[in-house]
Amino acid sequence: MTVLIDRPPATPGPESNDDALPSSPRPRWEWPAFGLLLVATAILYLWNLSINGWANSFYSAAIQAGSQSWEAWFFGSSDAANSITVDKPPMSLWIPGLSVRLFGLNSWAILVPQALMGVASVALLYWIVRKRFGPVAGLISGAALALTPIAVLMFRFNNPDALLVLLMIAAVWATLKAIDDGRIRWMILTGIFVGLGFLTKQMQVFLVIPPLALTYIAFGQRTWMIRLGHLFAALGATIVSAGWWVLAVELWPAGSRPYIGGSQNNSILELTLGYNGFGRLNGNETGSVTPGGRGMGGTEAVTAGAAGFPGGAGGPGGGGMWGETGWTRMFEAAQGGQIAWLIPAAFILGIGAIILRGKVVRTDSRRALLVVWGLWLVTTMAVFSFMAGIFHAYYTVALAPAIAALVGAGAVQCWQRRDRLWVRLLLSGASVATGAMAYVLLGRSPDFLPWLRYVVLIGSIIAAVVLLFSHLAAPALRRGALVAAFVALALGLAGPAAYAIDTVSSTRSGSIPSAGPATEGGFGPGGGMRRMAGNAEGMMPPGMTGQPGVTGIPGMQRTPGGQGAMPGFGGATDGRTQMGEAGQMGAAGGGLLAGSEPTEEMVALLNDNADDYTWVAAAIGSNSASGYQLATEHPVMPIGGFNGSDPSPTLAEFQVYVNEGKIHYFIVGGGQMGGGGGSEITEWIEANFTSTTVGSVTLYDLTEPT
Numbered sequence: 001m002t003v004l005i006d007r008p009p010a011t012p013g014p015e016s017n018d019d020a021l022p023s024s025p026r027p028r029w030e031w032p033a034f035g036l037l038l039v040a041t042a043i044l045y046l047w048n049l050s051i052n053g054w055a056n057s058f059y060s061a062a063i064q065a066g067s068q069s070w071e072a073w074f075f076g077s078s079d080a081a082n083s084i085t086v087d088k089p090p091m092s093l094w095i096p097g098l099s100v101r102l103f104g105l106n107s108w109a110i111l112v113p114q115a116l117m118g119v120a121s122v123a124l125l126y127w128i129v130r131k132r133f134g135p136v137a138g139l140i141s142g143a144a145l146a147l148t149p150i151a152v153l154m155f156r157f158n159n160p161d162a163l164l165v166l167l168m169i170a171a172v173w174a175t176l177k178a179i180d181d182g183r184i185r186w187m188i189l190t191g192i193f194v195g196l197g198f199l200t201k202q203m204q205v206f207l208v209i210p211p212l213a214l215t216y217i218a219f220g221q222r223t224w225m226i227r228l229g230h231l232f233a234a235l236g237a238t239i240v241s242a243g244w245w246v247l248a249v250e251l252w253p254a255g256s257r258p259y260i261g262g263s264q265n266n267s268i269l270e271l272t273l274g275y276n277g278f279g280r281l282n283g284n285e286t287g288s289v290t291p292g293g294r295g296m297g298g299t300e301a302v303t304a305g306a307a308g309f310p311g312g313a314g315g316p317g318g319g320g321m322w323g324e325t326g327w328t329r330m331f332e333a334a335q336g337g338q339i340a341w342l343i344p345a346a347f348i349l350g351i352g353a354i355i356l357r358g359k360v361v362r363t364d365s366r367r368a369l370l371v372v373w374g375l376w377l378v379t380t381m382a383v384f385s386f387m388a389g390i391f392h393a394y395y396t397v398a399l400a401p402a403i404a405a406l407v408g409a410g411a412v413q414c415w416q417r418r419d420r421l422w423v424r425l426l427l428s429g430a431s432v433a434t435g436a437m438a439y440v441l442l443g444r445s446p447d448f449l450p451w452l453r454y455v456v457l458i459g460s461i462i463a464a465v466v467l468l469f470s471h472l473a474a475p476a477l478r479r480g481a482l483v484a485a486f487v488a489l490a491l492g493l494a495g496p497a498a499y500a501i502d503t504v505s506s507t508r509s510g511s512i513p514s515a516g517p518a519t520e521g522g523f524g525p526g527g528g529m530r531r532m533a534g535n536a537e538g539m540m541p542p543g544m545t546g547q548p549g550v551t552g553i554p555g556m557q558r559t560p561g562g563q564g565a566m567p568g569f570g571g572a573t574d575g576r577t578q579m580g581e582a583g584q585m586g587a588a589g590g591g592l593l594a595g596s597e598p599t600e601e602m603v604a605l606l607n608d609n610a611d612d613y614t615w616v617a618a619a620i621g622s623n624s625a626s627g628y629q630l631a632t633e634h635p636v637m638p639i640g641g642f643n644g645s646d647p648s649p650t651l652a653e654f655q656v657y658v659n660e661g662k663i664h665y666f667i668v669g670g671g672q673m674g675g676g677g678g679s680e681i682t683e684w685i686e687a688n689f690t691s692t693t694v695g696s697v698t699l700y701d702l703t704e705p706t
Contacts, residue, residue, distance in 0.1 A: 030135040034126060037139060041122045041146040044504060045115035045155050050107045052508050054630055055158045057595030058642060059093065061626035062086045063158070064105055064633065066097035073097050075249070077258045078622050081614045081635035084648045086622070087262030087275065089245065091199040092160035105633060114162040118155025121166045122146045125401055128173050132366045133409045140489060141408030148400040149499035149515035150338035150393070156504065157513055160201045161397050167197040168208050169401050172372055175212045178230065179368050182221025187230040191237025198242035202276040204398065207383055211375035219368040246272070259648035261622070261641035266648070283388035329385040330396065337441050337516045339396035339403070341496045343381075344433035346403040349410025350374050352426040356417050370409060377402035392512050407492075415485060419471045428464035431488040435460025438495040448517040449498055456491045463488035511593045511623065596627030596669075599695045603631045606665065610634045614662040617699070618654075620644045620678040624669055637663060640678045651680040658702045668698040 054060040058078075065080040066073030072080050076090025086093070095113045103109040122142045130138025145151055154161045171193040178186035190212060197205030213231055220227040249257070249268045263271040271277075278284075323334060331340045350370055357367040380398050384391065411430075417423050435457040442453035463484040470481030499516035508514075596619070598606075606616045606628060618637035619625040625638035639654070640646050649657070657663050666685050689700040 027135065033135065033139055034123075037126065037142050037146070038119055038123055041142075042115070042119050044146065044152065044500065045118045046112070047504050049111050049115065049156060051504075051506070052111060052156060053107055054595060054626075055107075055111060055156075055509055056511055056513070057509070057626035057630060058511060058622050059086065059158045059160075060110055061595075061622070061629045061636075061638075062090075062093050063096045063100055063110055064630055065635070066090075066093055067100035067105065068633075072258075075258050078261065078625070078638050078641070079615065079629060079635040081637070082258040083615070083635075083637045084259040084622075084641050084646065085261045087271065087642050088160055088201060089199040089268075091196060092158075092163045092201070095163070096158060105630070110158050111156060114158055115155055117162045117166045118146075118151065121151075121155070121162075121169055121401070124166070124169050124173060125405060128169070128176060128369070129405055129408050132176075132369050133412050137408040137412040139408070140411055141404045143493060144342060144404035144407050144496075145400055147493050147496040147500050148339065148341075148397070148404065149496055149503060150397045151400045152500040152503045153338075153508055153513055153515040154394060154397045157508065159394065159513070161394065164197055164200045164205060165397055165401060167193050167200060168205060168398070171197070171208060171212060172376070172401075175216055175372065176365065176369060179216060179220050179363065180365055182226075184230050184233055187216065187234040188237045191234035192241045194234075195238040195241025195243075198238070199245055202272050203280075204395075207380045207398070208376055210379055211372050214375060215368055215372040219363055219365075219371070221363055259641075259646065261646055261648075264647060280389035280391075281383070281387050323391065325386050325388060327385050330381060330399070333444055333519050334514075335393045335396055337444065337499060337519055338393050338514065339399050340441060341437060342403050342407050342434060342492060343399075344437055345430040345492060346377060346406040346410070348426055348430040348433060349414055350377075350406035352423060353406075353410040353413035356413055356423070366409075366413070370406065370413075373402045373405040373409075377406065394513055411485075411489070415470075418467075424468050424470060427467045427470070427485075427488075431460045431464040431467060431492070434488075434492040435464075438492070442495055442498075444519040445517040446520075448502070452494065452498060456494050459491045460488060463491065509594070593623065595623050595630075596625070596667075598628050598631050598697070602628070602694050602697060605694060606632045606634065606636075610664075612661075613664045614657070615664070617665040617667050618663050618702075619667040619669070620682070624667070628667065639681060644678050649681075651684060654681050655684070661703060663702050666700045666702055668700075 062072070062076055062078050062085075065077050065082075069077070069080040069082065071077070072082055073094065074090065075082065076085045076088065076093050078084055078086055096110045099109045099113050100106075122145050125145050126138040126142035128138075129141040151165070154165070171190050174186045174190040174193060178184075178190065194205055194209060194212075197208075212234075216231060217224065217227050220230070222230075246268055249260070254266055259266050260268050260271055262275045274284075323329065323332065329335060330343065350373070354367060354370045354374065357364060357370070360367060377399060380402070384395060384399075411427075414423050414427050418427065438460075439453045439457040442449065442456070466481055466484035467488065470478075470484070472478070472481075502517050503515040610616045610632065614635065615637040616632060616634040617625070617628055618639055619628065620639050621644040622638035622642045625636040629636040637649075637657075639649065641648060654663075666681075666689070668682075668691070685700050685702070688705050689702060690704070690706050691698050691700050693699075
């Protein structure tokens, strides 16, 4: 190892491309070390995987539907009867949907593909960094990605982010290949990866386009005109690889396909540009829970804002209910423990490494790698920090590959040039900054390994002092400096590793998942929502300051049951949120943020003569419907989609379904943030059918009108 990481510093000429690509024979330990990294990653991501159950039941129900209906699989429908789709394109559902077709409906069949995507992401990042900075850098980068807490969670979860991260890493790999040899085919492949990323999570993948394009135009082979042509070819590949599905949906007769969830006009283009597009930046997300959305707007928004609920004029810093915006957002309680551990080190080492590349030739592959990951980090972090629309902490997994690559490549590049005082100061500064960051983040969970933050901070400071003398030639000092370097790396990963172990040791489920222990002012286990004795206060996203004893949230559909009901978040009737064993809200009947958990009696009732109906039941909101559908494996209509605010179906359409005998039961509860047709449908059912109670759940038999 000392041959590769502790070799004497080189003195390149002004136009040299010094050791741009490692060409020495692979050391004998490289493949075993690489194999150990992948095996350890696989164990971490697969260990106790079924503890997460259905994870995000919103997507699990769509996966189940796709395993029964090819039409549902193609469109990403929430139910096999194709009433409405999820609010994302379906690519992230296609692979687990095929897995469930092969292995049956269970947690492992849904989540194992996600874990394997995580292992593939670590392997690909290792290979990208290793090719240009050597195996040690590759191992550091791979380990940093594998242990990032939010990456550990997302690669054990069924949100679209696992596939998105893999595709974005693949796009960087293809772009760097194009820079190495100048052939257009690699840029076309880059465009294909970006297009597939669009089919995974729409416009979020576009955040990597500026870094990829700028890096290629700056450092690629050939003339700038040819490089520009290659970029247009990549753009064409993106349009084709994503546009075929969008075009198919737009041209498909609306009456013979499911409603496009998340849109207000049954349009995939509206969903792309609005709710999942520019609305995320400016907060104007029609149909969502934010200001300007049809789910809570107008006078309702003003009233809600005055009461301290979402929909008002916005929270501190302009972030509204999704927290304060600004450059410190990634370091706040909700996000910090998920991603911030190595951000200071990534900036320090990455900038230092770019400077050290000096006046190498324009096409230097090492510099291109540092620049593309650096631009990725800055661009994505800037957008996440200032976006005014829906923002969840788990989005930060998109930062993890860039942070990991810059830490691995930057650490090795700076170590190899440690004969310079300013470089040693950078190495020492990175060690101290990482220790200080860990001290702050671990301090937000005072009951979680309270000794660890002191060990990391003190150890990092000691390692930093030793690193200042790492240039001395005495054998003992050189060995001590090498030990200090590895101690600094180990301590830098200690905090993330502790969070990772906590993440795989407890249940994570719901729509807003969070890694690691509960933090002061942030989220924790159990659907990402911090437990506070069932109290509504503190159980909601930042800026949503619900208080116990309130009479409801303006714009939300009310659930029968009395004062204080907050049906959008679980349907409890006493000013508190219903809590399941995992601490998620709305365990019995489901809600806006958590899936329903039906009893055996309820499942048996829904399964009775189930084949006689298109939908065995209907419920307000996709999460409420999801648990019943997963338990029965029969379609359950999610009225209004995820937020319960989509106009699908309308009251007239629902009445037709009922008159035709297509829906057996209507299940009371679930979540609706206003808008849609859920309130009208509920009122019509209450006026024309008789309710009954099964356990704690109220339902109506729609085949027996009063």
